[in-house]
Amino acid sequence: xxxxxxxxxxxxxxxxxxxxxxxxxxxxxxxxxxxxxxxxxxxxxxxxxxxxxxxxxxxxxxxxxxxxxxxxxxxxxxxxxxxxxxxxxxxxxxxxxxxxxxxxxxxxxxxxxxxxxxxxxxxxxxxxxxxxxxxxxxxxxxxxxxxxxxxxxxxxxxxxxxxxxxxxxxxxxxxxxxxxxxxxxxxxxxxxxxxxxxxxxxxxxxxxxxxxxxxxxxxxxxxxxxxxxxxxxxxxxxxxxxxxxxxxxxxxxxxxxxxxxxxxxxxxxxxxxxxxx
Amino acid sequence: xxxxxxxxxxxxxxxxxxxxxxxxxxxxxxxxxxxxxxxxxxxxxxxxxxxxxxxxxxxxxxxxxxxxxxxxxxxxxxxxxxxxxxxxxxxxxxxxxxxxxxxxxxxxxxxxxxxxxxxxxxxxxxxxxxxxxxxxxxxxxxxxxxxxxxxxxxxxxxxxxxxxxxxxxxxxxxxxxxxxxxxxxxxxxxxxxxxxxxxxxxxxxxxxxxxxxxxxxxxxxxxxxxxxxxxxxxxxxxxxxxxxxxxxxxxxxxxxxxxxxxxxxxxxxxxxxxxxxxxxxxxxxxxxxxxxxxxxxxxxxxxxxxxxxxxxxxxxxxxxxxxxxxxxxxxxxxxxxxxxxxxxxxxxxxxxxxxxxxxxxxx
Numbered sequence: 001x002x003x004x005x006x007x008x009x010x011x012x013x014x015x016x017x018x019x020x021x022x023x024x025x026x027x028x029x030x031x032x033x034x035x036x037x038x039x040x041x042x043x044x045x046x047x048x049x050x051x052x053x054x055x056x057x058x059x060x061x062x063x064x065x066x067x068x069x070x071x072x073x074x075x076x077x078x079x080x081x082x083x084x085x086x087x088x089x090x091x092x093x094x095x096x097x098x099x100x101x102x103x104x105x106x107x108x109x110x111x112x113x114x115x116x117x118x119x120x121x122x123x124x125x126x127x128x129x130x131x132x133x134x135x136x137x138x139x140x141x142x143x144x145x146x147x148x149x150x151x152x153x154x155x156x157x158x159x160x161x162x163x164x165x166x167x168x169x170x171x172x173x174x175x176x177x178x179x180x181x182x183x184x185x186x187x188x189x190x191x192x193x194x195x196x197x198x199x200x201x202x203x204x205x206x207x208x209x210x211x212x213x214x215x216x217x218x219x220x221x222x223x224x225x226x227x228x229x230x231x232x233x234x235x236x237x238x239x240x241x242x243x244x245x246x247x248x249x250x251x252x253x254x255x256x257x258x259x260x261x262x263x264x265x266x267x268x269x270x271x272x273x274x275x276x277x
Numbered sequence: 278x279x280x281x282x283x284x285x286x287x288x289x290x291x292x293x294x295x296x297x298x299x300x301x302x303x304x305x306x307x308x309x310x311x312x313x314x315x316x317x318x319x320x321x322x323x324x325x326x327x328x329x330x331x332x333x334x335x336x337x338x339x340x341x342x343x344x345x346x347x348x349x350x351x352x353x354x355x356x357x358x359x360x361x362x363x364x365x366x367x368x369x370x371x372x373x374x375x376x377x378x379x380x381x382x383x384x385x386x387x388x389x390x391x392x393x394x395x396x397x398x399x400x401x402x403x404x405x406x407x408x409x410x411x412x413x414x415x416x417x418x419x420x421x422x423x424x425x426x427x428x429x430x431x432x433x434x435x436x437x438x439x440x441x442x443x444x445x446x447x448x449x450x451x452x453x454x455x456x457x458x459x460x461x462x463x464x465x466x467x468x469x470x471x472x473x474x475x476x477x478x479x480x481x482x483x484x485x486x487x488x489x490x491x492x493x494x495x496x497x498x499x500x501x502x503x504x505x506x507x508x509x510x511x512x513x514x515x516x517x518x519x520x521x522x523x524x525x526x527x528x529x530x531x532x533x534x535x536x537x538x539x540x541x542x543x544x545x546x547x548x549x550x551x552x553x554x555x556x557x558x559x560x561x562x563x564x565x566x567x568x569x570x571x572x573x574x575x576x577x578x579x580x581x582x583x584x585x586x587x588x589x590x591x592x593x594x595x596x597x598x599x600x601x602x603x604x605x606x607x608x609x610x611x612x613x614x615x616x617x618x619x620x621x622x623x624x625x626x627x628x629x630x631x632x633x634x635x636x637x638x639x640x
Contacts, residue, residue, distance in 0.1 A: 050598050051594075051598075052594055053590060053594060073597070073603070074594060074597040074598050075597040075598075075600050075601055075602050075603065075606070077598075078597070078598055078599055078600035079600045083598075084598055086595070086598075089595055090589070090591040090592045090594070090595040091592075092592050092595070092596070092609075092610060092613055093613055093614070093616075094612065094613025094614055094615070094616030094617075095609050095610070095612070095613035095616075099609070100596070100599070100609070101599075103601055103605060103609060104596075104599040104600050104601055107599075107600040107601050107602065107605065108600055141613070142613075158599060162599065162600070
């Protein structure tokens with residue numbers, strides 16, 4: 001049974017602090033849900049735990065079974081058992097889904113050892129059909145031209161194949177229609193075991209109708225401001241977040257203010273302009 | 278006009294770098310070393326195709342060379358030198374209405390003398406050919422490689438190749454294709470040379486409805502500098518040309534792509550498209566793409582684009598978040614990036630050689 005412990009975690013991007021002291025402990029067998037309005041740092045927390053290069057940790061600690069996660073490279077964290085189902089996973093042209101998963105599975109074995117091809121194909125095909133994805137998936141390029149829903153299902157497929165001990169699913173429900181949400185929910189629920197600690201990040205309670213959570217946390221201004229059980233979901237669903245804001249005296253819950261991207265003028269070579277040449 | 282220089286005698290030993298490809302899986306091949314055909318295995322599927330050594334063709338004053346309006350027309354110093362000094366070459370003639378589905382593989386090896394090669398491929402009306410060339414040397418040499426293709430009405434040429442010249446060589450490559458009405462050429466070349474290289478692919482769309490796609494993938498490393506020029510010239514209306522470049526530059530190397538889509542006056546309703554993509558791996562590497570559109574007609578469609586940058590951080594992060602090491606993630610991204618050419622390698626050995634060479638140059 002694995003334990004992920006986050007203590008007083010502070011992190012910033014471009015000198016701007018986004019996480020302002022997050023405390024959270026996830027044990028194998030537990031399912032946690034983090035809810036909260038937009039821009040409060042939920043996805044940042046997921047990215048920082050996984051080690052996205054954009055963020056700098058300024059204070060606090062993250063450990064997995066006592067080992068310092070912050071000292072590890074991204075790939076070491078993954079091999080230690082962490083998994084992040086991403087909100088908008090990258091597209092990688094020319095790399096097929098099956099090649100990618102196979103390489104990722106081999107990366108977990110000793111050097112020179114490979115997963116059995118036969119076993120791999122059986123397992124992969126099973127996962128594809130359980131997630132009701134198209135049979136041509138293994139030969140398609142990784143996330144390239146995928147719809148939002150397909151990308152999300154592909155994340156769950158990878159989780160099924162890689163069998164992490166701590167999995168964070170970052171807004172896995174966004175972009176999914178009701179049927180797809182149900183499929184994803186059922187598949188995640190089926191993976192639940194005492195060896196898997198789950199952290200779900202979501203805006204909506206919809207996802208939590210399909211994946212039951214044991215603990216619910218609310219995030220605002222870059223930290224967890226309220227924790228409780230499933231009763232918290234119900235209250236947020238009927239009353240929104242205002243009562244929490246009032247209780248804590250917070251006016252602006254956001255730590256991330258979206259900036260408008262700089263526009264590129266047409267009429268000149270757009271590529272050069274965008275590159276600042 | 279052609280003047281053939283007799284090259285030195287060679288032994289029939291095939292270097293191990295090449296003999297490893299000559300497996301059972303590889304059908305229909307020629308190995309030509311310093312101008313001499315030293316191995317040949319052609320099966321029945323090519324029985325109607327004439328494949329000849331250039332020196333025989335020149336000796337017999339064959340009309341295929343003497344009556345050819347295009348072959349002397351290109352104004353280019355390296356090209357003119359080639360005509361004066363040619364010492365190696367193959368003439369492939371696919372007669373009218375002959376369509377071959379198997380691929381013809383030609384391995385060109387330079388060993389003792391500087392290589393001046395001239396290969397000519399002529400496709401008669403309604404014919405079809407798949408041609409693959411592998412250019413190789415190991416040592417110090419000057420290489421002047423020319424190939425011309427004449428694609429007649431409604432014929433289709435698929436021309437692919439892999440080029441691996443050594444670090445100590447100086448290389449000039451010119452590939453020309455002249456395409457008639459409804460004719461089609463598809464050029465895909467992987468340039469994995471370690472040499473100083475100046476490579477040109479010139480496509481001439483000579484008659485209405487002719488079309489061509491030309492793809493180059495190039496990787497430069499160490500102190501290498503290389504330039505790849507692709508020209509598609511529209512000499513008839515309703516013609517279509519597509520240029521694609523994929524490049525990776527590593528270490529202290531410099532790689533330049535010149536893509537030129539040229540639509541001449543009155544060549545109405547022609548289409549010229551161009552795409553350049555590049556990854557700059559090393560801190561001191563350079564990669565320049567100069568996409569040019571030279572258009573002297575209003576009624577056309579044209580586009581060009583270039584996307585050059587470091588290896589995508591988000592892609593790296595994504596692959597690493599699934600447990601791949603930085604090295605493996607980078608390797609997978611680059612092999613994916615170059616996949617438009619991988620699919621042209623016909624046997625397992627050729628694919629492995631391609632991937633292996635790419636990895637060596639991108640370490």
